Amino acid sequence: MKNSIRILRAEKNWTQEDLAGAIGVSRQTINAIEKEKFDPSLPTAFRISRLFGKPIEDIFRFEG
Amino acid sequence: MQSIVMNKSTRKKQIANLAAWTLAWVLSTALVVFGNEFLWAGSQWLTGLALLLNVLLGIGMILSNRRFVEGSDELEKKIQLESMGLTLGLTLVAGIAYSMMDVTNLIPMDAEISLLVMFMGICYIVATLLNNRRYR
16 A cells, blocks of 8 residues: 655654654554555544545555 | 653553563572472472462563553554564474474474474564664
8 A cells, every 4th residue: 555654744753752752652663654565444544544634545545 | 733642651660560570480490390390399389389489470471561551552562573573483383393303303302392492582572673664
Protein backbone atom coordinates (compact mmCIF):
# COMPACT_ATOMS: atom_id res chain seq x y z
CA MET A 1 0.00 0.00 0.00
CA LYS A 2 1.32 3.44 -0.97
CA ASN A 3 1.00 6.40 1.37
CA SER A 4 1.87 10.07 1.60
CA ILE A 5 2.64 10.22 5.32
CA ARG A 6 6.23 11.39 4.88
CA ILE A 7 5.08 14.40 2.84
CA LEU A 8 2.23 15.27 5.21
CA ARG A 9 4.57 14.98 8.18
CA ALA A 10 7.16 17.21 6.50
CA GLU A 11 4.47 19.83 5.79
CA LYS A 12 3.70 19.98 9.49
CA ASN A 13 7.40 19.90 10.38
CA TRP A 14 6.93 16.90 12.66
CA THR A 15 9.54 14.26 13.37
CA GLN A 16 8.74 10.57 13.18
CA GLU A 17 8.95 10.56 16.97
CA ASP A 18 6.30 13.33 17.17
CA LEU A 19 3.93 11.46 14.90
CA ALA A 20 4.56 8.15 16.68
CA GLY A 21 3.77 9.75 20.05
CA ALA A 22 0.62 11.38 18.70
CA ILE A 23 -0.91 8.16 17.41
CA GLY A 24 0.49 5.81 20.05
CA VAL A 25 2.93 3.62 18.13
CA SER A 26 6.72 3.32 18.08
CA ARG A 27 8.97 5.46 15.87
CA GLN A 28 10.05 2.24 14.15
CA THR A 29 6.44 1.63 13.15
CA ILE A 30 6.12 5.10 11.58
CA ASN A 31 9.39 4.55 9.74
CA ALA A 32 8.23 1.14 8.42
CA ILE A 33 4.88 2.63 7.30
CA GLU A 34 6.58 5.54 5.53
CA LYS A 35 8.95 3.16 3.75
CA GLU A 36 5.91 1.07 2.81
CA LYS A 37 7.37 -2.02 4.43
CA PHE A 38 4.44 -2.33 6.80
CA ASP A 39 0.72 -1.62 6.39
CA PRO A 40 -0.88 -0.08 9.46
CA SER A 41 -3.97 -1.49 11.12
CA LEU A 42 -7.32 0.17 10.42
CA PRO A 43 -7.41 1.97 13.83
CA THR A 44 -3.91 3.38 13.22
CA ALA A 45 -4.87 4.47 9.69
CA PHE A 46 -7.92 6.26 11.14
CA ARG A 47 -5.79 7.97 13.80
CA ILE A 48 -3.35 9.16 11.13
CA SER A 49 -6.23 10.37 8.98
CA ARG A 50 -7.82 12.26 11.90
CA LEU A 51 -4.49 13.77 12.92
CA PHE A 52 -3.79 15.16 9.46
CA GLY A 53 -7.43 16.11 8.92
CA LYS A 54 -7.64 14.22 5.64
CA PRO A 55 -9.72 11.25 4.47
CA ILE A 56 -7.97 7.87 4.61
CA GLU A 57 -8.14 7.46 0.84
CA ASP A 58 -6.20 10.71 0.39
CA ILE A 59 -3.35 9.34 2.53
CA PHE A 60 -3.33 5.63 1.61
CA ARG A 61 -3.62 4.17 -1.89
CA PHE A 62 -4.08 0.48 -2.49
CA GLU A 63 -2.07 -0.76 -5.43
CA GLY A 64 -2.90 -4.43 -5.76
CA MET B 1 -0.26 18.69 18.11
CA GLN B 2 -2.08 16.44 20.54
CA SER B 3 0.17 14.11 22.45
CA ILE B 4 -1.00 10.69 23.62
CA VAL B 5 -0.66 7.03 24.47
CA MET B 6 2.61 5.06 24.49
CA ASN B 7 4.00 5.44 27.97
CA LYS B 8 7.72 4.65 27.82
CA SER B 9 8.13 4.13 31.57
CA THR B 10 5.29 1.57 31.58
CA ARG B 11 6.99 -0.21 28.69
CA LYS B 12 10.32 -0.23 30.52
CA LYS B 13 8.57 -1.64 33.58
CA GLN B 14 7.04 -4.42 31.45
CA ILE B 15 10.47 -5.31 30.05
CA ALA B 16 12.07 -5.25 33.52
CA ASN B 17 9.21 -7.36 34.86
CA LEU B 18 9.66 -9.96 32.12
CA ALA B 19 13.43 -10.03 32.69
CA ALA B 20 12.91 -10.51 36.44
CA TRP B 21 10.43 -13.37 36.00
CA THR B 22 12.69 -15.05 33.43
CA LEU B 23 15.74 -14.75 35.69
CA ALA B 24 13.78 -16.10 38.67
CA TRP B 25 12.57 -19.05 36.60
CA VAL B 26 16.10 -19.85 35.33
CA LEU B 27 17.49 -19.66 38.88
CA SER B 28 14.72 -21.91 40.18
CA THR B 29 15.62 -24.45 37.49
CA ALA B 30 19.18 -24.43 38.78
CA LEU B 31 17.85 -24.74 42.33
CA VAL B 32 15.93 -27.94 41.47
CA VAL B 33 18.96 -29.59 39.84
CA PHE B 34 21.80 -28.37 42.06
CA GLY B 35 19.75 -28.19 45.25
CA ASN B 36 18.87 -31.85 44.91
CA GLU B 37 22.53 -32.71 44.42
CA PHE B 38 24.35 -30.34 46.78
CA LEU B 39 21.96 -28.63 49.23
CA TRP B 40 19.48 -31.18 50.53
CA ALA B 41 21.05 -34.44 49.37
CA GLY B 42 18.17 -36.13 47.62
CA SER B 43 15.27 -35.15 49.91
CA GLN B 44 12.26 -35.78 47.66
CA TRP B 45 10.06 -33.45 49.68
CA LEU B 46 12.40 -30.49 49.16
CA THR B 47 12.98 -31.40 45.52
CA GLY B 48 9.20 -31.46 45.00
CA LEU B 49 8.88 -28.08 46.70
CA ALA B 50 11.64 -26.61 44.51
CA LEU B 51 9.94 -28.06 41.46
CA LEU B 52 6.61 -26.53 42.48
CA LEU B 53 8.35 -23.16 42.86
CA ASN B 54 9.89 -23.65 39.40
CA VAL B 55 6.48 -24.33 37.83
CA LEU B 56 4.85 -21.35 39.59
CA LEU B 57 7.65 -19.03 38.48
CA GLY B 58 7.30 -20.47 34.97
CA ILE B 59 3.60 -19.57 34.96
CA GLY B 60 4.49 -16.07 36.19
CA MET B 61 7.01 -15.76 33.36
CA ILE B 62 4.40 -16.78 30.77
CA LEU B 63 1.86 -14.25 32.10
CA SER B 64 4.53 -11.54 32.15
CA ASN B 65 5.44 -12.40 28.55
CA ARG B 66 1.77 -12.11 27.61
CA ARG B 67 1.59 -8.64 29.16
CA PHE B 68 4.77 -7.70 27.30
CA VAL B 69 3.33 -8.76 23.93
CA GLU B 70 -0.03 -7.11 24.65
CA GLY B 71 1.82 -3.88 25.49
CA SER B 72 3.67 -3.92 22.16
CA ASP B 73 2.50 -1.82 19.23
CA GLU B 74 1.26 -3.43 16.01
CA LEU B 75 4.64 -3.70 14.28
CA GLU B 76 6.32 -5.09 17.40
CA LYS B 77 3.51 -7.66 17.69
CA LYS B 78 4.03 -8.68 14.06
CA ILE B 79 7.78 -9.05 14.65
CA GLN B 80 7.16 -11.11 17.81
CA LEU B 81 4.58 -13.32 16.09
CA GLU B 82 6.83 -13.99 13.09
CA SER B 83 9.82 -14.72 15.34
CA MET B 84 7.81 -17.04 17.59
CA GLY B 85 6.31 -18.85 14.59
CA LEU B 86 9.71 -19.40 13.00
CA THR B 87 11.18 -20.53 16.33
CA LEU B 88 8.32 -23.00 16.88
CA GLY B 89 8.70 -24.48 13.40
CA LEU B 90 12.48 -24.78 13.55
CA THR B 91 12.41 -26.25 17.05
CA LEU B 92 9.80 -28.82 16.06
CA VAL B 93 11.72 -29.95 12.99
CA ALA B 94 15.15 -29.87 14.67
CA GLY B 95 13.79 -31.49 17.84
CA ILE B 96 12.21 -34.43 16.04
CA ALA B 97 15.33 -34.89 13.87
CA TYR B 98 17.55 -34.76 16.98
CA SER B 99 15.34 -37.28 18.76
CA MET B 100 15.41 -39.64 15.76
CA MET B 101 19.20 -39.34 15.63
CA ASP B 102 19.24 -40.62 19.20
CA VAL B 103 16.70 -43.42 18.57
CA THR B 104 18.55 -44.67 15.48
CA ASN B 105 21.95 -44.28 17.17
CA LEU B 106 23.21 -41.79 14.61
CA ILE B 107 24.67 -39.85 17.55
CA PRO B 108 26.71 -41.56 20.26
CA MET B 109 24.95 -39.79 23.20
CA ASP B 110 21.42 -39.32 24.49
CA ALA B 111 19.37 -36.42 23.06
CA GLU B 112 19.26 -33.79 25.82
CA ILE B 113 16.32 -31.42 26.06
CA SER B 114 18.64 -28.66 27.34
CA LEU B 115 20.28 -28.56 23.91
CA LEU B 116 16.86 -28.07 22.32
CA VAL B 117 16.04 -25.24 24.74
CA MET B 118 19.32 -23.53 23.82
CA PHE B 119 18.55 -24.02 20.13
CA MET B 120 15.10 -22.49 20.69
CA GLY B 121 16.56 -19.46 22.48
CA ILE B 122 19.14 -18.84 19.77
CA CYS B 123 16.49 -19.20 17.02
CA TYR B 124 14.22 -16.70 18.75
CA ILE B 125 16.99 -14.13 19.26
CA VAL B 126 18.24 -14.43 15.67
CA ALA B 127 14.69 -14.31 14.22
CA THR B 128 13.83 -11.21 16.29
CA LEU B 129 17.03 -9.43 15.24
CA LEU B 130 16.46 -10.28 11.55
CA ASN B 131 12.81 -9.21 11.65
CA ASN B 132 13.71 -5.95 13.41
CA ARG B 133 16.23 -5.29 10.68
CA ARG B 134 13.70 -6.12 7.98
CA TYR B 135 11.27 -3.46 9.20
CA ARG B 136 13.90 -0.83 10.04
